[in-house]
Amino acid sequence: MAKAAKPPKPEEITKTLDYRKTPKGPWIDTKVEFRPGMYCYGTRPKYLEEVDMPNPREWSTSDEDWKLPENWKEIFLEGMEDRLRKHRSFRLFMDICVRCGACADKCHFYIGTGDPKNMPVLRAELLRSIYRRYFTTGGKLLKRTAGARELTEEVFKELWYYAYQCTECRRCSVFCPYGIDTAEITIMVRELVNLLGCNTDWIMGPVANCYHKGNHLGLEPHTIQSNIEMMCDDIEEITGIRIEPTFNRKGAEILFVTPSGDLFAVPGVYTAMGYLMLFHELGLDYTWSTYASEGGNFGFFTSLEMAKRLYYKVYAEAERLGVKFIIGGECGHMWRLWHQYLATFWKPPENLETPKSPITGTVFEHASASKVVHVVEFTADLIRHGKLKLDPSRNDHLRVTFHDSCNTSRGMGFFEEPRYVIKNVCNHFYEMPENTIREKTFCCGSGSGLNASENMELRMRGGLPRANAVRYVHEKYGVNMLANVCAIDRAALPTLMQYWVPGVEVCGVHELVGNALVMTGEKKRTMDLRLEPLPGFEEEEEEEE
């Protein structure tokens, strides 16, 4: 394996970006160059074997020979034909693009790399040229004149390279006059390369883990429990209240599922502490599950079938435990899937009911079919009904801005709920510039399974537009906290901030809730959830000194 290259300095990246410049010669003749730092390592065979996926073998993306099976071309083209028949989006988006260029400068990877093959239109053309050559009469006859090209190993590698430089964020599809969604095309390319065993290690590892152990990180049941108990220790230290959550408990009213990243890594754990404190304060009859212990789904970055296989656990566990509905934690692609795919993948079991808040009595009609409620929707409803005692001044040392995650924005329409919650638990909230938030939000640059470390330059480049907007509010309003509702954001944005905007930290919305939440019987708070002293709430003894 090639050694991970260190990303260049920030100014080395920005100074070389020139959107007016295009490479010499037509793109069709420009060969793909695998630049270290811009791609992830190929998957180890064991992961593929663990979930019965094709072509497990030792290989490396930097190798000349990817060890594709002899009939790889046939497999690829047959796979493509099959998908053209099964997905209207795929066939339509192959056919109707007029190459108007409206999408060209909307992609964060294009803005951060200046590589024209990262323009959504051209990313799609990489595959469209194959489509023309093998599936249209014009392309078969006129070949290159019709914009068609042969599928060669070189071309296959190019498709791979750029399918893993797309985070499926859908920003381009907002601007496309026909709604062409590059995510749909990237999803198809990734399915096709997976037919030949060409996934990345960073995606395939979590997939195999999640399949067998229930979560991406491979946390075993007792580890999940002890991680959460450690959080409870911290909560006790902060509030004086001992929380005793339950696991795999039958007969609970609610099953709570969140991305496993929040059980393991900073700053995600602080968000999980926020959930624990909130649910305890409400006296919610809920349970965690060690079997359905993953809200996220790296299967979605592999194939739709794998996404379906991994999500079997959610409803199956809800059925086994006999809960009434499910609350899902803060996560981006998880909510794109729970909102748009979950109830299509699997039929919600009969024991589930239309979610109804046991605290406020609100019936979540908008989740009447899938029976899944977003924890922020749940909390927003609580605040609206005045059910929470909040002291937003505990977050006064924070100047907060909110990063809309791509998936919840453009695959769900989730904008006001998090803002409502944040504004009720913080006194200082500032929006980033209009063209960089809500449906026009920029990706963190590390979504869709690209948050590895060997592709750091790609991540820093892809995150440039997001970071740039954060820098704007950091400089203008002194923003020092970037709130979000996504586990990948919580994992990826701290690095991005360190690189582009030092001085800005990252948190989940429920960390802010946990800080502001006044719990019954709690001791005077002197620390925030990070166990750092709360400015303005220092221990009295210190003040006396």
Place this chain on the structure above:
Amino acid sequence: MGVWFSFWVVVGLILVALIGAGLLNLSVIFGVVFPYLALVVFLVGLIYRVVQWGKTPVPFHIPTTCGQQKSLSWIKYSKLESPATGWEVFLRMFLEVVAFRSLFRNLRTEMGPGFRPVYGSSKWLWLGGIAFHYSFLIVFLRHLRFFTQPPSKLVSIIDSFDGFLQIGHPHLQLTGVVLFFAALYLFLRRLYIPQVRYISLPADYFPLLLIMGIAGSGILMRYFIKTDITKVKELTMGLATFHPKVPEGIGVIFYVHIFLVSVLFAYFPFSKLVHLGGVFLSPTRNLANNSRMKRHINPWDYPVKVHTYEEYEEEFREKMKMAGIPVEKDIEEEETEEKEQEEKE
């Protein structure tokens, strides 16, 4: 890539009509056979495409949400950008088709001061697109007067509005000129915007040049190289009533015009121009954002291999028990069961 190729193809097509209809006097071929053929190819081809898309399933519910979802009753949701009902989807689609709403959002990314990208409003493509498509639509409708006798009221009204400036004789009709210049604008932006030039194919230049040829030959015919309009109408009415006849003495410019139109019609179903039909079928735009309210069914859904709870517990039962996590099946229970089983046997 391919500007000159497209240019020479269009020039070639014009020459074919000039030679065929002018020198070789093949007026029946150019005036009757080609138009009929083109129309058949257009209709059959376009219907085939639309039916093919329509028959392809939409396995997942994937609208692109560009506004607030319908969730809690006190949060106002965006009916147009995140439609929750069929009617709201209709409105979203309507504005998409008649007003190019998504394109209206267009922004331009530029490297601003201090090497920081900035995003400014950019409406030129939208404006060019609107001018192009609407003038084309009106020109198309205006031409219906050649195919009905007497011309329908609507067509006459359009005609008189189009010529409201009352310049020259016959009155200058604005849309023909707008069509030509809008197509020219769309063509020139392909040449001069580096990114757009980089992505452009012959299939992008050709239709624009062809349409400029059509608009250009139409304008020439109407204002400069006068053609006998009554004879033209005799021919077109013959086509419309399926009693084709070709009057003598229609200028060759007419045959150039009608031949380019025929080529456009025949080319249509095989090209990107099918976006005309495709835009209505786009699943990111024509679905309501209601997938948690109404279960979307995948018609080709199939069983997949899963990892069940039983398999999971089998692997971790001891660890779960040690941690005090409830299990379905106690090992001791299991052992007694097995013993009982053995005893029975």
